[in-house]
Amino acid sequence: MSLKTPFYYYDLELLNQTLESMTAAIQNPNFKVHYAVKANAEDRILQTIKEHGLGADCVSGNEIKKALALGFEPKEIVLAGIGKSDEELDLAISHNIHSINCESIEELEVIDAIAKKHDTIANIAFRINPNVDAHTHHKITTGLNENKFGIPISEIDTAVDEILKHKNLALKGIHFHIGSQILSLNPFANLCQQANRVTEGLKARGVILEHINVGGGLGINYSDPESQLVPNFEEYFRVFEKFLNVEDGQTVHFELGRSIVGQAGSLISKVLYVKKGAASNFAIIDAGMTDLMRPALYNAFHKIDNLSSSGEQESYHVVGPICESSDTFGKSELPKTSRGDFLVIRSAGAYGQVLSSNYNLRDRAEAVYSDVMSLEEYIAPNRPLVSLAAQ
Template identity: 55%
Template sequence: MFSSKDISDFAELETPFYYYDLNLLQQTLLACADAAKVYNFHVHYAMKANFNPKVLDAIKLAGLGADCVSGGEVSKALEVGFDKRKVVFAGVGKSDKEIVAALNSDIFCFNVESIQELEVINGLAEIHGRRARVAIRINPNVDAHTHHNITTGLDENKFGINSWDLPACAEMLRQSAQLDFVGIHFHIGSQITNLDVYKNLCVRVNEFASWFEERGFLVKVLNVGGGLGIDYHNPDNQIPDFEAYFKIFRDFLEVRPNQEVHFELGRALVGQCASLVSRVLYVKNGKKKNFVILDAGMTELMRPALYQAYHQIENLSRREHVQLANLIKYDIVGPICESTDCFGKEVELPETFRGDFVTLRSAGAYGEVMASNYNLRNEMRSVYTVNELAD
C-alpha cells in the first residue's frame, strides 16, 4: 500500500492523519457491485463505518444506496447525492425530529426496531400528512460468532423486535393507516468471517417471511443486513470474497418472484482502504517492557481501547530492516492520559527510533468517524488520499 515516495511525502505532513488508498476502494466497490449484480441483489452502504467525503463520493458513484442510523447520516446521504429511493433509516432510538425530517425527505423506508416506534412513526406521519414505508427489524437470535460487543442479533441485544412480540407488531401494522409495510430486516453483528453463520440467518429469514405471508402481508423486501468481516491480519490489497458471500444467500434464501434482497455492507467495503499514520514521539526501553509512544492515540483510533481490536502495526521507516534486524517486542501506545490508550502489546518491530513513521493498517472502518478531542486534543487532521499525495 505504501511506496517509498509516499513515505518521503509524509515528512512534510503533520501527523497523525488517515491515509486513503482510493484505488483499492474503487476495486473493492467494483468487486462488490459485480458480485451482487449476478443475483440482482441491492447493496446499501452502512454510513456509520466511514463518512469521509471522498469515500462517500466513490460509493455514491458506484451506485450503492445508503444505510443510515441517525438523522445526521440521512441528511448527509441526501446532501452528497445518494438517491432517496435507496436510503434506509435504522436505529433503536430515532428521535421525533429525525423521523419527521426523514418523512419529509421521502426516503425509501424506516427499519423499525420496536412496536412503540411503529406507533410514533404512524402518529408523526399523520400529523405531517405523510406516509411512511417501514420494514420490521426482527431479532432472529442467531449467534454471529464474533466479539461480544459487536453482536446485534441475540435475545440479549437491544436491537430489533423479538419473535414473541410479532403478533402485536402485526396488529399495530394493521391499525396504522399511515404505514406501508415493505418487508423485514435483520442484522446479526459485525466482523463476521465464518460464512456458515449466514446459512443460519437464511433459515430464520425464511421462517419469518413465511410468518408474515401467512398473515396476509406482502413481503417485498428481505433485508439481511451486513456484517461481513475483513482480514485484519493480512491487510495488503485484501478484497473480501463477495462472490462466496452473496452465493450463500442465493443458495439458502427462499426468494419469491418480484421479491428484493437487500444488504447493508460497511466494513467490508471500506475497512482495508485506509491506514492511520503516526510519528514516534518517544521510545522507552525497560527491563520488562519496551514502549513506543506515538503521537496518535485512542482519540484517533478508538477500536483497540474500546474492544481490544487488532490492527497490524508497521514501522514504515524501517521496512528494509525487517528481514535483516533482530525484531524487538514493543507495546505500542498513544499519548492519552488513559492506561487503555494502547494499540498493541508485545508487537515485534525492527529497532524503532524517535521520528519514525508507524502505520496502523485496516483502519478504514470505524476509525476516522470515531475520532474525538478528548484531553483537548486537536481535531483529526485533514485526510490525505493517494491521489492528493501524488499531485
C-alpha cells in the first residue's frame, strides 16, 4: 500500500512504552500527571494516554471539549491560559473541572461572576510566576518576570485577599510552569525552592492548599533520539520527591506533554528534487513548515534520516516547498539522496501535527499508526526501505 506524503507516523508501541516507564517512575501515590493536550491532540494519542490513567491539561475550551468527548473525567481536567474567554470559563465551571489555573487578579472577578451565575463554587489554583530561568529557548521560557504568564510572587498576598472577598471561589492550589524542552534538572530544583517559599507564606496566613501543580517542561533528545527514546522519568520525579515540601494529604500535579509523545511521532516526506546550489546542495521535499512549524518558529533541530538510500554520506540543506525562506529543516548529513527517496524527520510527535496549517492552501498531513501497518509496508511499494543501522 502506498500513501500520499507527507504524513505523520506514530509508533504506538513506543508511546505505550513511554507511558509505562513514566507511571512506573512515580513512587508517590500523591503524584498525578495531566497530559498537556496542546502537545498532540490526535484522538488515538489521547485515547492511549487516557488508558494509562492520566488526566488532561487544557489551554482552551475546545481542548476541554475534546477531553470530555474522549472520556476524561471532569475531575481529571485542569484549565490554564493567560487569556481565557468568558465562554471557556463558563464551560470549565459548568463541568466542575478539577481546577482553573488563574493568571491575574482581574480574572478572579470574572470567574466569580460566572460561578455565581451557575450557583456554584469554582476551584481555583493561582498560577504564579516564580522568576525561575528554565535555560531553554527564549520563546518557550514562561517563568521569568519578563514573561506574560502568571501572578508575580510579589502580588500573592493581594490575590489571596481578593479571593477571600468572593463567595463563589475556592483557593485549592498553586500552579507553576517555567518553560518547555528543559534538559537540566536544576531549574526544577530551583522551582521547588520557590514553591516552598510560596506555600510557607500561605501557610503562615492559614491557607492550606489541596494541591501544588508544578507544570511540565521535561525535554527530549532531538539530536540523537535513538540513544534516548524514553526520557529519564525516574530522575525527574526524584527531584520533586527530594526538594518539594508537601503537606500530608497534599497532591502534586504535573503537566507533561513533549516528554510523553515527542519521540513517538515522525514526519515522513518524499524528495521532490535535488538541486545543486552555489553554497550547498538542496534536498527539496514535499513536507514544509505547514506540516512541521518548529524549525521555522524556533530554529529547532530535528534529526533527519533517509529511509531509501545507504550510499555515501553527503551534506544537504533540507528544505520544503513553501514560498518562504524560513521553510527549511536545516542542514543534514545524509546518504546520497535522489528524487523519490523517503526521508523521516524524527522526534515530531510533540508540537508537530498540532501546529500544522494549510498555508498556501496545502492539505494537512494525515496521521498513520503503527498498529495498522508498519512504516516499511507503507513505503516499500514505492521504494525499498533500508535499515537505519546500515547507515
